[in-house]
Amino acid sequence: MEDDEGLKSYVVIHNIAKRHNVGTLARSATAFGVSEVILVGRRDFNSFGSHGSTSHIPFRHFYSLSDACLFLKAKGCDICGVEITPNATSVTTHPFKTSTAFLLGNEGTGLSAKECDFCDYFVYIPQxxxxxxxxxxxxxxxxxxxxxxxxxxxxxxTRDGNKFVVAERPVHKVGRNFCTETAESVTAERYLKRENDAKNGFFEDTEGSDSSNNLLDAVFGD
Amino acid sequence: MEDDEGLKSYVVIHNIAKRHNVGTLARSATAFGVSEVILVGRRDFNSFGSHGSTSHIPFRHFYSLSDACLFLKAKGCDICGVEITPNATSVTTHPFKTSTAFLLGNEGTGLSAKECDFCDYFVYIPQxxxxxxxxxxxxxxxxxxxxxxxxxxxxxxTRDGNKFVVAERPVHKVGRNFCTETAESVTAERYLKRENDAKNGFFEDTEGSDSSNNLLDAVFGD
Known part of the structure; x- marks a missing residue:
């Protein structure tokens, strides 16, 4: 593996049901040098478990997985599904080729067939x-x-004593647990979402919604 | 690394404050072939997050860390502290030598100096x-x-579809989330523990208690 400063990793979260998992994931993501956490579908998340890490790692939001993958492909990323598929490669063999976005499945059901279609290849962890x-x-x-x-x-x-050194916490220009532009749009969208949730079930993907994409760009632009 | 069917791993949990971490840990422990989870101090735990895994992996209880380490040393284990000490070795170098018991620190404070004294060496995970x-x-x-x-x-x-095959769930001879011999002793001990907790603080280690050790032996004997 040649040294390439340009290599980046991304995590794509689609339909994660237990939101506290997102906080702990953010903590691991910043520990392991992930460039961005990409949230698809739901825009709000709970940072429980993040130990403040959610303020150190950029979150970017897309309403549809296809938009998220277009964005990542434009950055030159492979899309790697984390799933125990028959053709998945053990992660211990380090089958990576370039910058990579890792697509995570739902806790209960894993990656759907539709989600798998977006993946270039799959890795799994031996048990x-x-x-x-x-x-x-x-x-x-x-x-x-x-x-x-x-x-x-x-x-x-760098380490200091028995801890890795944490950077100064960035100033929060917006509420850090909600990816949006303005408080007003949050309020309006939350109302619409509640209405929608009540009709369609709480974990309904908002894919296909006509709300604008990439609201986080204003906050975490390139 | 030569193939040695006798190699075993153990996890030693001492003063973990958030009990739901124990359930998720049990799930990982069975996934990664751990032989036993060794609980030191508190005897009760919450299996939230285990997805039933706590019924598949033996738990063994000791009131004191020194007793736990004596047991593990008698099995020929190294005691490996999971801590970012200055002399810790990166886990990616696989610095293991034989069967190993991994000692985990408290979520907030890590391994104490006293806990570190029990360790043969330390591993850490690069960030x-x-x-x-x-x-x-x-x-x-x-x-x-x-x-x-x-x-x-x-x-x-073995895998079946996108999942690893889970064994039939063993019959529970005692309440699976409480390591004990009889319901009566649980009741008595819970009462004493509550009294003790009220005096000493909820997460007080019960090391030094005169209750008998290794109550799990009756359930999960060698």
């Missing part, structure tokens, strides 16, 4: 015991991101 | 980003256990 069919989604993602960082040769963070 | 001083304890433990399983050459579990 050895008899007691669980799969790992917790945050644990799985963390192991994958750890291996990518090792493969990419990211420079290790 | 690359600026946003967190450390990983979630369950995430960290999972990455370490994953690497140990790879190093030890554990045979990979």
């Amino acid at each position: 050895y015991g008899c007691g669980t069919a799969s790992l917790n989604v945050t644990v799985a993602a963390s192991i994958i991101l750890h291996h990518f960082a090792v493969w990419a040769g990211f420079p290790e963070r | 690359y980003g600026c946003g967190t001083a450390s990983l979630n304890v369950t995430v960290a433990a999972s990455i370490i256990l994953h690497h140990f399983a790879v190093w030890a050459g554990f045979p990979e579990r």
Whole structure:
């Protein structure tokens, strides 16, 4: 693996049902040098478990997975599904080729056939015991991101005592747990979302909504 | 690394404050072929997050860390602290030598000086980003256990579709989330514990208690 400062990793979160998983995932993402967390569908998330990490890592939002993948492909990323498919490669072999976006499945159902169609290839984590069919989604993602960082040769963070050094916390220009432009649009959208949730079920994907995409660009633009 | 069917891994949990972490940890532990989860101090735990995994992996209880380490040393284990100490070795180098028990620190404070004294050596997980001083304890433990399983050459579990095959759930002879012999002793001990907690603080280690050790032996004997 040649040293390439341009290598980047991304995490794509689509239909994660348990929002506290997003906070712990953000903590792992910043630990492992992930460039951005891409949220698809729901725009709000709970940062429980992030230990403040959500203020250190950019979140970008898309309403549809196809828009998210177009964005990532334009950045030169492979889309790698994290799923135990028959043709998946063990992450321990480091099958990465370039900058990579890792697509995570729902906690209960994994990646759907439609989600799999967006993936260039799949990685899985070998298991050895008899007691669980799969790992917790945050644990799985963390192991994958750890291996990518090792493969990419990211420079290790400085330590101080028994901790890695954390940067000064950035100023929050907007509420950090909600990806949006203005408080007014949040309020309006929350109202519409509640209406929609009541009709369609709480975890309904908002794909196909006519709300504008990439609202986070204003906050976390390139 | 030579193939050695006798290699085993153990997880030692001492003073983990958030009990739901124990459930997710049990799920990772069974996924990565851990032989036993060793609980030190508190005897009760919450299996939230385990997805039933706690019924597939033996839990063993000790009131004191020194008793736990004596037990593990008698099994020929190294005691490996999971902590970012100055002399810790990156887990990516697989610095393991034999069967190993991994000692996890408290979520907030990590391993204490006293806990470190029990360790033969330390491993840590390299970090690359600026946003967190450390990983979630369950995430960290999972990455370490994953690497140990790879190093030890554990045979990979069979898959069926996009899942690893889970064994039939064992019959529960006692309440599975409480390590004990009889309901009466639980009731008595809970009462004493509540009294003690009220005096000493909820997360007080019960080390030094005169209750008998290894109550789980009756359930999960060798």
